[in-house]
Amino acid sequence: MNAKGFTLIEIMIVLAILGVLAGLAGMSYSAASDGYALTSGAEQLAQQLKNARTEALARNTAVEFAAADGGFYTIRVVGGAVLSGRIVLGRAAVDLSLTFEHLNGAAVRFDRWGAVQNASGGTPALTLVKGTGRRTVTVEIATGYVH
Numbered sequence: 001m002n003a004k005g006f007t008l009i010e011i012m013i014v015l016a017i018l019g020v021l022a023g024l025a026g027m028s029y030s031a032a033s034d035g036y037a038l039t040s041g042a043e044q045l046a047q048q049l050k051n052a053r054t055e056a057l058a059r060n061t062a063v064e065f066a067a068a069d070g071g072f073y074t075i076r077v078v079g080g081a082v083l084s085g086r087i088v089l090g091r092a093a094v095d096l097s098l099t100f101e102h103l104n105g106a107a108v109r110f111d112r113w114g115a116v117q118n119a120s121g122g123t124p125a126l127t128l129v130k131g132t133g134r135r136t137v138t139v140e141i142a143t144g145y146v147h
Helices: 008-059
Strands: 063-067 072-077 082-086 097-101 107-110 125-130 133-138
Touching (some): 008 063
Antiparallel strands (some): 063 072, 097 125
């Protein structure tokens, strides 16, 4: 028989290969998307640290930035007002954890000159973690500059 076309087995093999390739592309896109969202969250974190430092300079008093899991944070003027918010990744807040390194306590305290008051044994660093992704924001002790 001299029929033209494809057999059912050939079509099924091609569809299976396309399915595997589509799955791999989807996983790659998902990982890239999470990475971009995490970078955006780290940029938001850095901006909020800068806001806390600016408050300390403007009010001429100590201001503390504290964070909790889930992306929540507070900026507290020592002995005064509390500002709070949430770091949002992408369209919605996502499960995040935030670790503090080289700080006494789970907060960054800026003095009235903008320097970090509660550093201990190294450059203060805040690491934002989501799944296997991580982004770190550092704060200079003497100047309070955020990177």
